[in-house]
Amino acid sequence: MxxxxxxxxxxxxxxxxxxxxxxxxxxxxxxxxxxxxxxxxxxxRQIVTIDYPDVVRELPERYRGVHRLNTREDGSVRCTACMMCATICPANCIHIEAGERENPASRDIEKFPQVFEIDELVCVVCGLCVEACPCDAIRMDTHVHMPPVEHRKDAVLEKPELMSRGTKSIAVDGGAGPDWRDKYTDLGSLTQIYRPDHIERDRERPARR
Amino acid sequence: MSEHEPTPTPELVTVKIDGKEHQLPKGKNLLEALLDLGEDISYFCYHPGLSVAASCRQCLVGIRGSMVPSCQTTVSDGLELESQSPTVLDARRQMLEFTLVNHPVDCVICDKAGECTLQRHYMDWDGKPSEIDHEKVEKPKKVDVGREIVLDAERCILCSRCVRFCQEIAESPDLVFEYRGNHETLTTAPDRRLDNSYSLNTVDICPVGALTDKDFRFKIRVWELYATRSVCNGCAAGCDTEVHHRDGRIYRMVPPKDWDMNLNWMCDDGRRTYKSVAAQRLTRPLVDGEPAELDAALAAIKERLEPLLAQDRGAIGVVLGADASNEDNFMAARMAYDFLEAGHVYLADSPDNGLGDDILRRDDPNPNRAGARGCARGDLGSSEDLARDLADHKLEALYVVGDRLDLSDETLGQLRGLKLVVVQASEPSRLTDKAHVVLPAAKWAEVHGTITRTSERAKRDLSASRFGRMRPAVEPPGMARPHWDWLKRVGAVLGVTVEFESAHAVFQEMKKQVPFFAEAQWGGKIPTVMLRFAGRRG
Known part of the structure; x- marks a missing residue:
């Protein structure tokens, strides 16, 4: 037509x-x-621009920021290197090498990621890795923009950096058991949300004149 | 495991399945007959190579109102059964839920995930959370049961395939069940370990991830792998195998799922032969021990060989390789007899190691001794003959194909006295240190080609598949090339034009010229496929 x-x-x-x-x-x-x-x-006044980064816009709750890796009770990474995220990633930006724990206690999970790297420059920020993760290990709820980097290799985030934003997950390894409904009546109160320091700081500080 | 005899055509009888009449061979296992018809039936404990246990009760069919395991039933005249009725499907779903009572569902870290029968059936048939709400029985995890294998007893669904395999195929009853009922656990028999030479087959036939391969454990998830059909080069048996690889690295070798010459089994040593492919390799031609370009190496051969060709050609020796393919040996033999008119042709092979048995393995550790002999026109000298001829100064030049030539230090010292020693080898060795020109060769997992299996087998004769076909799984490292390609290039610089574009062309010429290979088949095109897209596994 x-x-x-x-x-x-x-x-x-x-x-x-x-x-x-x-x-x-x-x-x-x-x-x-x-x-x-x-x-x-x-x-x-009808001005819409803000003094970023001195002022940070409040992002929607489900905004997909830089990845983070959640931890267990004992501080170890929740990820078990199951490769679900690496498999579903449409950009192939996740690289994981699995390792085996040396002397696991009888009920410990034997597998863990020795290497966990995400190339944030390759990432298309689709969030499928978070959807696929069966362990609540990888999340994108940091509300952090990927900061600009000078060298491409600096955009490859490794395990320590990803874990530095990690919090303890509410999910129970291996499931909470058959009576989980009785145990966890108020799921909302158990959620630990990651708040980057600078956001809290900027909330309190008035915008620069 | 029946004898290889012409079986009489079975009598066909009429069987009514879900109200539809089918003609099925009388006396056939009902489960097999139903699977052949394309019926969607789940099963765990049944395996075509093993006896029937009927312990998992997953293949239930309704016969005259009662649920019967189809693997334990034979096709008989007038049989009426239900296979897809709601009652039967519900019975199977309940059996599946029962199987899952103590299974930890730790697919996340289980190496079997992706090729697990339990996982597949759950996704196909059930897919709902369990309604059973008491604690799972805790059983031993990460038990070191054998040289190659780790057991996670919690994952075991007690199908007894591995127990039957050890008793019936490996003839070494290493595994048993202990305790009863809810606490029944797979374990090793008293004073035994799962150390038989076929133990890794239990990992393959395990429908869940209870038995896992130590070498493969946690290396990669199965759906990330690519599968290439090839032939095991571990011994003269030449079992069909699937090479699983990714990004130029081989992760494991497993027997192909389709019923083939090695009855779906492979020996443990054979599975580990992939390691030598990634071993220290020759990647560049060497001239007098120094790395050289391809043209320089070929020019060096030409320069040193041409004066010899003008003289007595009886002083030239060619060594065929028992580890090289039929095509490689055919090219080497052609060069030796037709062009060089070499006076001495030898065969480099490893001596019999006595590891053979009447299951699969042969005493002869060379993959293709028979093929090399088949290419020869006349008797081939042994490596002892070669040592004797060297000591008697009968040789002035030697051309070696393959890695199997193992000479004593004294004989190796005499090699330096020759005018030219050319070695086509894949790995550095004492021989390549002494050679004047070394050409890096590709290994079995990197080339197209055929090998000749020893046809005499203890349990059945499979002369129809005497030739095994290798397909390349990975790229050869550096400048390594197939033996036949090096021979073609060496021929070209010496002035012999050989028009072979591929190993297949060499094969066709070989089939035409050598009566020994008259019945050889190149084999169909089986593409390399990612396991993620290779259809249902498990």
Missing amino acids: PARTKVVTVKRGLWENLYLPEIVRGLGVTLKHFFINTLGPKSK
């Missing part, structure tokens, strides 16, 4: 065709907004 077009003829009088008076009028519009937004009363 061809695009339908409508021809509109703009009638210009002599005043418009003189060019300069209209330029001055346009400048006047711009200047009006400039003075309202800088000197005018706060209620009338």
